[in-house]
Amino acid sequence: MNQPKVDDSPRALTHRTRTGEIYRRPPEVEAQIKELLLVSPGEIEQRITITDTLAPDFVREEALVYLIRAYKQSGDLSMVNSVCSALLQRMARRTMIRLSTLGPDRAEDGYGAVVEKLFKRILNFTSDRGDFLQVKFWMAHMGIIDEVLRKQIRELNRVEEWPDEANNDEGYDHGDDEPLDADQKQGPDVPLETLFAAQQALDSVPEPYRTAYILRRIEKWSKESENPNDETVSKYFGVSGRTIQNWCNKAEEAIARWKRENP
């Protein structure tokens, strides 16, 4: 008996982790999918608009992704639109807040790019690119946002956009790096108010000093290294270690100034 050629859709998850395990949807997501595909469109439309994650009828985003694909494949475009709209409703504000670091105009552009990337993956039926969205939606969503941000920030960080003084390699050098102040460290023991104040202080630092300071003092990257394969702060910015030192000093001055002005 001839076996027919199998087409691409619909399909189970096939994407594998690096250790070779096939991605698996959380059991509650699978249960929601099976339950929802058999109820009336009216009931589905009512349930997918529930945003209270603790409500018993709340539908997880991973299940919404699946529903979009299933309705698309069954040709029910009205339900595709309803579920897409519900998913957008859940992610719009969260996306914009994450993108807010770019400023309002660039954030709006970024939002469009995030939506396009995300739905391209959801509606991709010829590869397993969208599988991650059915397994850990918010993690995948955050990855897509940060990838959009990565490109935009790289653009914003070009040396010519920095203040003139940032390109000046001279200036003062207070010596080597000093350890962090207690209230600049971040960890489980730091009270939230202190952490919030430290972040606000850091927000007052202009670029590129701020990122240099974060990488060097908080993330503990090396200032420079003789090993050409190592990633250091000076290599990231394409400037000398002495310049990085000066930038960190300027960041510390800005933080100290903010603290004086906001006791």
Place this chain on the structure above:
Amino acid sequence: MEKGEPMNNPVEPTSWEEVLDAYVAEAEMPNHALMMEWIRRYPQYRQELVDFTVTRSRLANSTPVEHEGIDEERLILRGMSIVQNLLHERSKNEAAPAHTERPIGSFVSEARWLQWSPDALAARLELSGTLLAKLDRRLIEHLTIPMQLIENLALTLKRDVISILRYLGQDSTLALGARYKATQAPQVPEKMSFFDAVRNDPELSDEQRQHWLALESPTG
């Protein structure tokens, strides 16, 4: 297309998107040591990994800004416009939908229509003939059937998942062609859990049994 074409089913990610998904899945907040480890694994994405890690660090050290002026309605409309464009683009490149409106009579008859024997269908789905027959007679509680099997049934029979689930969700049927001598009408057996059926099926190989039982949720 970005660097590195994606493979159909790779264990090692090959495209930047795949590497990024795996990187994000490994650590929500990657540190320098993890970044260096990933650069050693994927030197072709050195710049992307560095930039991405720096971006995450910057965001982790920023105060989230709650803009009062976020107009969610407008954002949803803008998003829907992008979705509509994508759907339109997809519909231009798509062949006719795989499914038909014809209701499913039985899985075996669907398979025959596609020139698959019942044995070939069972083998393809990693089921025994008995388990396939139970599914076909809807003797299995459909909510216990793994999505992987439902999706593979849809793929193999060229139907959409919703049609398969609707079929599985109907009432059980009696065995086709069985003869009943009793004077009373035969009783249709109660539906059983898929995993109980797997456990009690002597025809399944150990490998097949393990495969299905590995999908059983600890909470049932």
